[in-house]
Amino acid sequence: MFEIIIFSFFTGIIGTGIGGLIAFIYKKPTDKLISTTLGFASGLMLAVVCFDLLPHAFDTGGLINGILGMVIGVLLVTYFDMKVGEVLPDRSNARGVDYIKMGILMGMAIAVHNFPEGLAIGTGFSTSPEMGMGLMLVIGLHDVPEGIAMAAPMSIGGLNKYKAFLYTLLSGVPTGIAALIGLYIGKISPAVISQSMGFAGGAMLYVTCGEMIPRSRSIYVGRISIFGMIFGVIGGIIITRILR
Numbered sequence: 001m002f003e004i005i006i007f008s009f010f011t012g013i014i015g016t017g018i019g020g021l022i023a024f025i026y027k028k029p030t031d032k033l034i035s036t037t038l039g040f041a042s043g044l045m046l047a048v049v050c051f052d053l054l055p056h057a058f059d060t061g062g063l064i065n066g067i068l069g070m071v072i073g074v075l076l077v078t079y080f081d082m083k084v085g086e087v088l089p090d091r092s093n094a095r096g097v098d099y100i101k102m103g104i105l106m107g108m109a110i111a112v113h114n115f116p117e118g119l120a121i122g123t124g125f126s127t128s129p130e131m132g133m134g135l136m137l138v139i140g141l142h143d144v145p146e147g148i149a150m151a152a153p154m155s156i157g158g159l160n161k162y163k164a165f166l167y168t169l170l171s172g173v174p175t176g177i178a179a180l181i182g183l184y185i186g187k188i189s190p191a192v193i194s195q196s197m198g199f200a201g202g203a204m205l206y207v208t209c210g211e212m213i214p215r216s217r218s219i220y221v222g223r224i225s226i227f228g229m230i231f232g233v234i235g236g237i238i239i240t241r242i243l244r
Contacts, residue, residue, distance in 0.1 A: 011139055011175055014172070034156050035216050036227075037152050038156075039232065040148075054066060069199040071202065072199055074206050077105060098215070106149050114173075117175055145239065
């Protein structure tokens with residue numbers, strides 16, 4: 001059991017951490033590169049949420065539970081959106097602060113998302129080692145684009161790259177905690193898992209559609225962000241379908 005918990009922690013941490021390595025790429029990115037990257041990260045998140053996370057939520061606990069979780073997720077992240085900016089210290093670089101806020105909001109959504117993933121790993125291992133290992137591999141791969149979507153805005157906003165990377169690692173910690181709970185519970189309520197996944201999906205959709213996509217379109221006049229988003233969606237589809 002101890003090995004399962006350790007592997008589950010590493011699954012979430014390494015998955016988002018690999019995506020978080022993008023923080024080390026950015027130094028002084030151009031507006032064109034920022035627009036492309038935000039568009040690509042937005043496309044990745046849209047694909048993961050719409051083709052993987054939400055369908056799983058609906059299949060697990062039904063349409064009503066999934067949508068209920070989505071509504072709660074949107075409302076809560078809307079509240080955080082209004083409050084997070086008030087606690088960010090430096091408003092002298094308003095554009096940079098907005099990017100950091102975007103990354104923080106995405107990190108909150110990812111941390112929530114990782115909890116039901118950890119529950120799935122724990123309950124999978126309680127069923128069979130093969131199922132648990134399969135879920136662990138797929139979930140770790142799915143976490144990579146989430147790390148990108150979290151680290152890219154933080155790095156663009158001027159946050160220290162080591163801090164941005166550390167935050168992406170911390171967002172994966174709930175996976176291991178939830179795996180421990182899942183092992184003990186064995187068969188967690190499908191309604192709870194569905195609502196948790198819906199919550200995370202709604203939160204991610206709010207940040208992606210309300211923050212990342214509009215900003216990717218506003219900072220550079222052109223179609224490059226659209227192409228970035230399209231390729232992001234394609235990448236997300238590959239991750240959610242081919243690697244399932």
